[in-house]
Amino acid sequence: MMLKIGVIGAGAIGKEHIRRCSTVLQGASIVAVSDINAEGARSAVTALGLEAKIYDDGHALIADPEVQAVLVTSWDPTHEEFTLAAIAAGKPVFCEKPLAMSAEGCRRIVDAEMRAGRRLVQVGFMRPYDDGYQALKQAIAQGEVGTPLMLHCAHRNASVNESYSTDMAITNTLIHELDVLRWLLNDDYVSAQVIFPRSTRNAHANLRDPQIVLLETRSGVRIDVEVFVNCQYGYDIQCEVVGESGIARLPEPASVQMRKQARLATEILTDWKDRFIRAYDVELQAFIDDVKADELRGPSAWDGYAASVAADACLKAQQSGSVEPVEMAPRPDFYPR
Ligand code: NAP
Numbered sequence: 001m002m003l004k005i006g007v008i009g010a011g012a013i014g015k016e017h018i019r020r021c022s023t024v025l026q027g028a029s030i031v032a033v034s035d036i037n038a039e040g041a042r043s044a045v046t047a048l049g050l051e052a053k054i055y056d057d058g059h060a061l062i063a064d065p066e067v068q069a070v071l072v073t074s075w076d077p078t079h080e081e082f083t084l085a086a087i088a089a090g091k092p093v094f095c096e097k098p099l100a101m102s103a104e105g106c107r108r109i110v111d112a113e114m115r116a117g118r119r120l121v122q123v124g125f126m127r128p129y130d131d132g133y134q135a136l137k138q139a140i141a142q143g144e145v146g147t148p149l150m151l152h153c154a155h156r157n158a159s160v161n162e163s164y165s166t167d168m169a170i171t172n173t174l175i176h177e178l179d180v181l182r183w184l185l186n187d188d189y190v191s192a193q194v195i196f197p198r199s200t201r202n203a204h205a206n207l208r209d210p211q212i213v214l215l216e217t218r219s220g221v222r223i224d225v226e227v228f229v230n231c232q233y234g235y236d237i238q239c240e241v242v243g244e245s246g247i248a249r250l251p252e253p254a255s256v257q258m259r260k261q262a263r264l265a266t267e268i269l270t271d272w273k274d275r276f277i278r279a280y281d282v283e284l285q286a287f288i289d290d291v292k293a294d295e296l297r298g299p300s301a302w303d304g305y306a307a308s309v310a311a312d313a314c315l316k317a318q319q320s321g322s323v324e325p326v327e328m329a330p331r332p333d334f335y336p337r
């Protein structure tokens with residue numbers, strides 16, 4: 001049986017997910033696409049030679065009886081509204097990160113899902129599906145470097161456009177680290193601080209770049225994450241775990257090593273779509289398979305909420321310059337670890 005999917009938002013990642021559901025993954029077909037700009041949705045569909053209905057309203061797509069599951073890939077402020085509407089319609093929904101614009105918004109989704117009585121939401125946190133992060137988690141779990149004490153991380157983009165602002169470094173970029181690091185350590189955050197080093201001249205007026213985010217977990221692990229979104233040279237994700245007896249690093253993406261012109265060099269990727277391409281495939285295949293088995297197991301609305309609580313503390317810390325507490329509600333039994 002093919003799972004009939006409707007996609008809300010035909011921008012960069014929406015097009016990517018439409019392509020992978022139609023040409024890479026097994027067991028699903030795209031039957032409807034909506035975008036606030038219906039022509040954008042139409043061109044995304046026709047570019048792949050698909051026959052899917054076009055809507056200019058995500059709610060109409062969710063109400064379409066042919067749509068069995070929904071992908072929300074529209075811009076951030078619409079995620080909560082469409083995810084709640086999918087839950088209300090009893091349709092499983094894969095929502096790109098962030099799940100909502102604030103922890104309160106995520107909490108409304110958590111509460112709606114619990115009222116529905118079964119898991120209907122998977123958040124588009126793909127890094128736990130990445131081979132490198134999985135190997136790193138396994139090394140930690142097997143005690144290869146002893147108990148983790150510190151993490152040094154970096155999230156660098158070559159450049160961002162003028163609409164990207166200082167807060168988006170947290171809500172749109174760091175949110176991936178906020179999710180994957182708590183998954184990696186099986187821990188939660190208790191405090192956050194944001195430090196602004198000297199700013200790059202390559203950032204535009206409404207962006208302070210780079211930023212250093214300092215996090216502390218319940219078990220006392222200290223984490224620093226450099227977020228530098230105009231680093232110029234590429235898309236570069238780093239994660240180093242310092243343990244009691246050794247250091248474990250996230251592997252670099254596979255790349256041919258070249259010796260030429262008196263240099264030893266390996267390529268650095270520039271596009272986020274390529275860096276995690278396999279992880280995106282695996283996360284969406286898992287969503288399709290789990291919806292069919294009626295048992296969603298991927299990153300949950302609770303994970304979306306937990307990342308968002310930490311993000312809210314980071315936003316406060318950007319303003320205050322102080323160490324801000326990360327205060328989460330107790331985890332409901334509905335969301336086992
Ligand atoms: P994008 O290229 O700007 O695409 C967003 C699309 O949504 C645009 O086509 C936009 O239309 C459309 N849209 C806006 N409001 C809408 C509405 N009410 N109904 C339907 N469509 C609407 O952005 P993107 O890079 O694809 O990002 C989309 C989402 O995916 C973001 O939330 C982002 O955080 C997330 N994302 C996640 C990852 C990841 O690694 N997991 C990577 C990239 C993006 P207009 O252009 O006409 O405004």
